[in-house]
Each structure stands twice: as structure tokens, then as C-alpha cells.
Amino acid sequence: MTPPLAIYYRDDMAPADSPTNYSKSPTKPRRFLEYLHNTPLWQHLEVRADFAPLTRDQLLLAHKPEYVDAFLAGEPRWQAESNGLAWTPPFRDSVLLTNACLLAAIAAAVANPQVIAMAPVSGFHHARPSSGSGFCTFSGQVIAGLELYRQRGLRGAWIDLDGHFGNSIEDSREFAADLDIAIARGLNINPGGRHADYLADLQQNLLFLTERAAAGEVDYICVAHGADSHEWDQLGNQCTTAEWLEAANLTYAALAEIRALQPRVGVALALFGGYRDDHPPSVLGLHAMDTARALVLLGGVQELEGFMAEVRPA
Numbered sequence: 001m002t003p004p005l006a007i008y009y010r011d012d013m014a015p016a017d018s019p020t021n022y023s024k025s026p027t028k029p030r031r032f033l034e035y036l037h038n039t040p041l042w043q044h045l046e047v048r049a050d051f052a053p054l055t056r057d058q059l060l061l062a063h064k065p066e067y068v069d070a071f072l073a074g075e076p077r078w079q080a081e082s083n084g085l086a087w088t089p090p091f092r093d094s095v096l097l098t099n100a101c102l103l104a105a106i107a108a109a110v111a112n113p114q115v116i117a118m119a120p121v122s123g124f125h126h127a128r129p130s131s132g133s134g135f136c137t138f139s140g141q142v143i144a145g146l147e148l149y150r151q152r153g154l155r156g157a158w159i160d161l162d163g164h165f166g167n168s169i170e171d172s173r174e175f176a177a178d179l180d181i182a183i184a185r186g187l188n189i190n191p192g193g194r195h196a197d198y199l200a201d202l203q204q205n206l207l208f209l210t211e212r213a214a215a216g217e218v219d220y221i222c223v224a225h226g227a228d229s230h231e232w233d234q235l236g237n238q239c240t241t242a243e244w245l246e247a248a249n250l251t252y253a254a255l256a257e258i259r260a261l262q263p264r265v266g267v268a269l270a271l272f273g274g275y276r277d278d279h280p281p282s283v284l285g286l287h288a289m290d291t292a293r294a295l296v297l298l299g300g301v302q303e304l305e306g307f308m309a310e311v312r313p314a
């Protein structure tokens with residue numbers, strides 16, 4: 001039987017930790033898989049490594065050639081490091097793989113909507129056509145969205161529950177006019193406010209998404225539940241633990257409703273931010289709790305219900 005969760009992962013996606021980088025996100029794919037290995041989630045997933053690094057042409061879907069070439073070559077350094085992360089050849093190679101991983105997971109979600117596809121990656125949603133920004137190098141969401149629309153006519157939506165507004169998609173609409181079809185305006189969902197206001201805004205947006213999906217206007221939905229929307233995160237402030245988990249419950253319940261209406265809609269997950277150098281397992285634990293909710297509410301894996309209450313951030 002096919003496991004209900006497919007995680008797209010290659011060891012070379014995660015370079016060695018750089019002592020000078022504030023963000024530990026580049027190594028999060030490896031640390032997240034190690035974390036999952038010690039949880040009951042592990043028996044419900046398979047790891048897939050069948051994807052190749054993005055090409056220069058794919059990067060050019062969302063970026064200006066000057067920026068793409070500077071990052072590929074590592075110079076000029078100010079441009080190659082406009083993401084705020086130290087440039088090294090292994091880091092460059094990992095960025096080409098994390099962006100490819102996101103595209104592979106979304107394509108797999110569309111190809112087999114019965115399976116939830118996951119790209120355990122971060123580092124996309126602040127990038128702009130001509131530079132990186134805020135630990136984000138390339139606009140993986142925009143690259144994947146345009147590739148899937150231009151090659152196959154697919155239209156997507158994002159539920160971006162990272163603590164920071166995902167500006168990549170909005171900042172790329174002028175650069176690529178057909179992004180308005182690939183990821184329609186209003187379907188780059190980033191709830192605003194804090195606590196009850198945040199959850200109310202999320203619910204409002206999920207209703208809008210459900211209407212659009214019911215009308216057949218959405219082929220895939222991506223969820224990125226960044227752990228930096230938790231109030232104890234060093235760069236976050238929106239949600240208590242209970243509220244953060246409730247955001248996951250609301251999201252996957254809405255996706256289950258959408259899939260009952262439109263079974264062909266694929267669902268892909270990504271990680272996005274999370275910054276707790278005082279207690280890194282809290283970030284991984286939150287991501288695991290979110291993934292468990294996807295498996296229970298969307299994948300029908302009842303036996304993980306107990307696990308959903310187990311992990312608590314410290």
C-alpha cells in the first residue's frame with residue numbers, strides 16, 4: 001500500500017551548518033527527517049529522492065538574469081548574498097535542490113492527489129525578481145507556479161502560515177503577468193493580526209479558497225506552516241501553542257472539505273520559517289505536529305490522533 005505521505009528529500013539538499021548564518025533553515029530538511037524518524041509518523045511516509053536541481057532556465061522564470069548569474073557564480077558577493085546567508089558552492093547547490101524539491105512535491109501532489117506530498121524546505125517567500133531577501137534566495141513558489149502553469153495549465157493556491165508576509169508572489173506579479181492566472185490574486189493566503197484575529201482571518205480566507213476550489217479554479221493547494229508564527233519564536237508573535245495548532249486544524253479541515261468536493265485537487269506541504277536557537281527541537285516539534293494533523297484530518301490516519309497532543313514547544 002502506498003504510504004499517505006511522500007517526502008521529497010535528498011541528503012545534498014542540506015549543506016553543513018555555517019557558523020556565520022543566523023538562520024538554521026538550510027539544514028532543517030535533514031534535521032526534520034531525523035526528528036520524524038523518532039516519531040510514529042515515520043511508518044506513514046516514504047522518502048522520495050527522484051528530482052534533479054533546477055536549471056538556470058527554470059530560475060529565469062521568476063528572476064532577472066543578472067541576479068541568477070550572480071548567485072550561480074557567487075559574485076558579485078553582495079548580490080549572491082542578498083538573501084542574508086553566506087555563499088558557498090555547497091550552499092548554492094542546496095538552493096537549486098530545495099527549489100526543485102518544492103516543484104517536485106507539487107507536481108507529485110497533482111499527479112496523485114491521494115498522497116500528501118511534502119517538500120521539507122524553506123527559503124523562498126521573501127525573494128524578489130532581482131534579489132534575495134530575509135534568508136530567501138529564489139522565489140520557489142513563483143518558479144513552481146509558473147512552470148506548472150506554462151507547461152500544464154495548472155493553477156495553484158498557497159496557505160502561507162509563516163509568521164512573516166510572503167511577499168514573493170505579490171512582488172513577482174509585474175515581472176510575470178501570467179502569475180495572476182498561475183496563482184490568482186487572493187490565493188496567496190497570509191493571515192493578518194494576532195491570536196483570535198489571526199484565526200478569524202485565516203477562516204475567512206479558507207472560505208474564499210473553498211469557493212474558488214469548488215468552482216474548479218484550483219488544481220493544487222500548498223500549505224507552509226512556518227513555526228515562526230508561534231509567539232515564543234525569536235522572530236514570531238502571532239499564536240499561542242493552542243492557537244498555532246488550531247490554525248493547522250482549521251486548514252486541514254478546510255482542505256478535507258475541498259477534497260470531498262474536488263478529489264483531484266493535490267495538496268503539498270512545505271516548512272518555511274522557525275527560529276529557536278535556544279531550543280531548536282521546538283521548531284521541529286511544531287512542524288511534526290502540523291504534519292500529523294495533515295495525516296489525520298486529510299490522510300485519514302486515525303492512529304496518529306494520540307500523537308497530536310504529545311509534542312509541546314518548550
Ligand SMILES: [Zn+2]
Nearest residue numbers: 162164228273
Ligand atoms: Zn518567517
